[in-house]
Amino acid sequence: MEPTNPYETPQLSLRERFFKSWFPPAAVVGGVVTLVAAALRVRPEPRAQVAVPAAPGGAPAPPPGAEVPLERTYTLVATIGGQALSAFRESLLDVAVDSSDQVLALGDGHVRVFTAGGEPVRQWRAGDGAECLTVGPDGRVYVGGAGRVDVFESGGRPAGGFAFGDSAKPPSVSAIAVHEPDILVADATARIIRRFDAAGRQRNLIGDQGKTKTFMLPNGRLDVDVDAAGVVRATDTGRHQVTSWALDGTPIARFGKFGMQDPADFVGCCNPINVAATPDGKVVTSEKMVARVKVFEPDGRLLAVIGTEHFDPMCTQIHLAVDSKGRILAADPVRRRIQVFTPGAPGRPREVPS
Amino acid sequence: MIERSTRRQFLDRSCRLLGFVTIGGTAGLLARRAGANSVYQVDPNKCTSCDLCRTSCVLSLSAVKAVNDFAKCGYCMLCPAYMDVTSMPDERGIPTGRVCPQDALKRRVVGVEDKDDPNNNYYEYAIDEARCDGCGKCVKACLPPAGNGSLRLEIRYDRCVECNECAIQLACPDRAIIRLDLPGVAPESHHLGLSQ
Numbered sequence: 029m030e031p032t033n034p035y036e037t038p039q040l041s042l043r044e045r046f047f048k049s050w051f052p053p054a055a056v057v058g059g060v061v062t063l064v065a066a067a068l069r070v071r072p073e074p075r076a077q078v079a080v081p082a083a084p085g086g087a088p089a090p091p092p093g094a095e096v097p098l099e100r101t102y103t104l105v106a107t108i109g110g111q112a113l114s115a116f117r118e119s120l121l122d123v124a125v126d127s128s129d130q131v132l133a134l135g136d137g138h139v140r141v142f143t144a145g146g147e148p149v150r151q152w153r154a155g156d157g158a159e160c161l162t163v164g165p166d167g168r169v170y171v172g173g174a175g176r177v178d179v180f181e182s183g184g185r186p187a188g189g190f191a192f193g194d195s196a197k198p199p200s201v202s203a204i205a206v207h208e209p210d211i212l213v214a215d216a217t218a219r220i221i222r223r224f225d226a227a228g229r230q231r232n233l234i235g236d237q238g239k240t241k242t243f244m245l246p247n248g249r250l251d252v253d254v255d256a257a258g259v260v261r262a263t264d265t266g267r268h269q270v271t272s273w274a275l276d277g278t279p280i281a282r283f284g285k286f287g288m289q290d291p292a293d294f295v296g297c298c299n300p301i302n303v304a305a306t307p308d309g310k311v312v313t314s315e316k317m318v319a320r321v322k323v324f325e326p327d328g329r330l331l332a333v334i335g336t337e338h339f340d341p342m343c344t345q346i347h348l349a350v351d352s353k354g355r356i357l358a359a360d361p362v363r364r365r366i367q368v369f370t371p372g373a374p375g376r377p378r379e380v381p382s
Numbered sequence: 383m384i385e386r387s388t389r390r391q392f393l394d395r396s397c398r399l400l401g402f403v404t405i406g407g408t409a410g411l412l413a414r415r416a417g418a419n420s421v422y423q424v425d426p427n428k429c430t431s432c433d434l435c436r437t438s439c440v441l442s443l444s445a446v447k448a449v450n451d452f453a454k455c456g457y458c459m460l461c462p463a464y465m466d467v468t469s470m471p472d473e474r475g476i477p478t479g480r481v482c483p484q485d486a487l488k489r490r491v492v493g494v495e496d497k498d499d500p501n502n503n504y505y506e507y508a509i510d511e512a513r514c515d516g517c518g519k520c521v522k523a524c525l526p527p528a529g530n531g532s533l534r535l536e537i538r539y540d541r542c543v544e545c546n547e548c549a550i551q552l553a554c555p556d557r558a559i560i561r562l563d564l565p566g567v568a569p570e571s572h573h574l575g576l577s578q
Contacts, residue, residue, distance in 0.1 A: 239502050246456030246504075247530060266459060267501045286460055286475055288468055296467065296528055297458040316527040317462075344527045 100323060100332035102356060102369035108133070108146040110365035116140075122203075123359040123366050125351040126163040126182070133359065133366060134161045139169060139180065144351065146368075152184030160214075164206040172201035172213060177228070190228025193217075200248065207254040210275060214250040214262070219243045221252050221262060223275060234260055234277045243271075247298045249345065255305035263313075265298035270311055272326065283328025291322070292330040304348035304356075312356055314346035321346060321358050321369075334358070334369055420561045422548045426534040428558035431518030435535060438553035439516070445541035446516030446550065448486070448509050454532035457492060457504035463524035463533055464489060464507060476500065481523050486513035511538065 108131060109116050116135035124132045129144040134154060139161060141149040154161070157173040164170065167182035175198025178189040192213075193199040199217035206212070210231070211224045219242035221234035235243050243250055244266025251263045259280065260273040272280040284300070287293025294300050300313035300322075310331065311324045319339035323332040339346055340362035347359035356369045387395075424435070424446065435446035460467065460476070464487050469479025481487070489505040496502035516535060524533040537550075537559075551559035 239496055239499075244459075244501065244504075246458040248456070268460075287471070288477075297460045297462050298456065319527070342527055 098330065098332050101372045102321075102323075102332055102334050103372045104338060104367055105355075105370045106146050106368040108142055108366040108368070109135075110363060116364040118364075120347075120359050120361045120364040120366070121158070122160045122162075122347045123349045123357050124161055124163045124169075125349045125357060126167055127165055127352070129351040129353065129355075131349075131351075131357060131366065132161060132163055132169060134158055134171065135364065139171065139184065150184060152180065154178070155189075159201055160203050162204045162206055165208055170204050170206055170211060172204040174198040174200065177201070177204065177211060177213060177224070190224065192222065192224070192228070192230065202249050203251040203253075205252045205254045205260070207258050207260075207275065212252050212254055212260060214252045216245060216248050216250045219245045219250060221250070221260070221273075223277075232277050234273045234275075235262060235264075235271070236277065237279055245298070247301070247344070249301060251302045253304045253348075255309065256307070257309075259305070261303045261305050261311055263300050263303050265301060268294040268299055270300060270303055270313060270324070270328075281326065283324070291333050292324075292328070301345050302348050304350050306350045306354055306356075307352055308354065312348050312350060314348055314358065316344045316346075319343040319346060319360075321348065321356065323356075332371075338367055338369075339363075420563045421537070421539055421544070422542060422551060422559055423537050423562040424535045425558045425560050428556045429518075429521075429535055430556050430558070431522040431535065432555065433517050433519075434553045434555070435516040435518065435550050438550045440545060440549050441541065441543065444516035444550075445537050445543070446535050447511050447514045447538050447541075448516065448518065448520050448533050449536045450507050450509060451532045451534065452506070454530050455507060456530045456532070457506060458529070459500055459503055459505060461489070461505065461507060461524075462528045463487060463520040464505075474500070481519050482514075483517065483519065484513045484515055486510045486515075487520050 109120065116133070118136050120133060120135040122134040126132065130149065131142040131144065131146070133140045133142070137154055137158070138151045139154050140151040143149060154171050155173055155176070155178045158171045158178075159174075160172045162170050168187060169180040169182065169184075171178045171180065175193040175195065176189060176191040179187045181187050191198075193215070199215045201213055202216040203214035204212065209226045211226070212234070213222045213224060215222050220236055223231045223234060225231055243262065243264045246266050249263075249265065252260060254260045254275075258275050260275060262271050262273065264271050264282070267284075268286040269282045269284040271282040274280060284294050286295075288295050294313075294315060296315070296317035299315040299317070301316050302314040304312040306312060306323070309326055311326060312321060313324065314321045318336060319341055320336050321334040322330060324330055334356070339358070339360050342362050343360055345361055347361070349357045351357065354371050357366055358369065359366045436444050439445055463481055465477045466479030466481050467477050469477045472478050486509055487507055488510050489507045492504040492506050518535050521533045521535055523529065525531050548559055
């Protein structure tokens with residue numbers, strides 16, 4: 029038998045050479061490339077922006093994944109309160125704007141008046157238990173509290189007022205709005221809006237329609253505002269809707285729904301928490317849980333979002349007012365400051381969730 | 383002639399005296415504690431619902447339970463302590479997920495139910511204590527600004543076995559387990575649930 033030479037290279041077939049010499053390093057290289065690619069996670073190209081034209085009577089629903097342009101942006105231009113000398117030391121409960129764009133705020137038990145630029149003008153003591161305020165077209169200031177409304181001249185001199193409800197258990201007045209000669213009072217205890225005349229006589233209720241005959245208010249807050257045309261906007265927080273009413277209580281429209289994805293929806297248990305109307309007929313809302321302010325068309329189409337970076341995340345309310353130039357004043361009661369946002373350039377697109 | 387004590391004698395007497403004082407003081411404290419009308423309880427202002435109440439209690443099912451303060455509760459349809467609001471919504475837009483892993487938070491409609499539109503209903507939320515393990519997830523979810531903060535954790539006296547050293551108190555990083563005096567209540571009644 030011929031002895032085998034241990035140093036002689038054995039003759040291998042092509043298949044054997046592939047699996048014994050080429051395949052192992054190729055498999056290792058392939059595995060490394062796969063791991064690197066998985067680590068880098070090569071992202072797909074961003075979707076193209078799709079503009080959805082507005083249709084009269086309501087915009088068509090955008091397809092999932094489409095990007096819808098926000099038509100407005102708002103820029104922070106001023107802050108009243110906060111660290112400034114005019115800081116609200118203990119509380120900031122409401123904000124309003126008069127016809128000359130002076131800013132009125134209810135805080136520390138006082139009504140404080142500022143210029144449009146934020147300079148303090150005057151202040152006077154509000155009544156005990158004051159919770160909200162508004163300004164009439166004639167400059168008179170209306171302060172709502174536990175079951176009563178106090179009226180002040182623009183300089184702060186008392187000019188009357190009226191009480192309503194059970195004096196032993198006065199209702200909570202969470203908001204007040206004026207469309208002369210009517211005074212609209214948000215009665216959060218009865219979950220209804222009461223329309224009074226200047227003498228304090230109740231003329232009718234707003235919001236007593238539907239199956240429940242009241243607004244749904246799990247959080248015990250009801251906000252109301254009225255525009256120059258007499259359209260009343262109110263928050264229906266439990267239904268996650270903004271409602272519109274005529275002054276005589278006739279329902280006009282409502283929009284909004286719960287949702288955690290689409291910024292046009294309202295988050296959490298009970299939102300929107302506050303509402304205001306702009307001079308050009310838009311609707312401004314604020315939310316808690318995700319503290320932000322949004323601007324809508326009256327039909328519910330989202331126009332702009334003022335983001336959470338401006339507000340304390342613990343805000344349970346962001347009080348709103350809009351001046352004659354369309355500037356939004358948002359009062360953050362946690363940081364005790366009023367931020368002024370002015371409309372700016374066209375906004376960036378937003379993506380509708382899939 | 384006065385006999386002066388040595389240093390060794392002085393140290394011996396001092397140590398004995400210290401020993402007697404220590405033993406007597408400890409006995410007095412224990413006797414006082416045994417006769418006191420106080421119980422362990424959770425301070426809701428300090429509690430952060432960290433989940434240690436569930437895991438630290440010597441009982442297999444913790445003596446700490448969630449309770450709902452109905453006066454503060456908003457009776458929400460979309461209760462953030464009941465529903466996981468970030469979960470996938472159903473066809474009506476209502477989240478399908480639940481916050482409580484034990485399904486211990488129960489709800490029922492207050493008044494006549496509107497089955498067509500649940501947004502027209504108010505719901506009363508109550509804890510099924512046989513299921514609740516005191517994890518505090520619902521308490522955390524109900525905190526403002528998401529909710530009204532009506533839920534809190536509470537040690538149930540009818541379940542607490544009044545350990546000499548409460549295991550939850552030892553574990554609590556927030557020092558939220560306190561001794562609560564119950565004036566005029568006999569200590570035995572704690573175990574009978576009479577103090578509630």
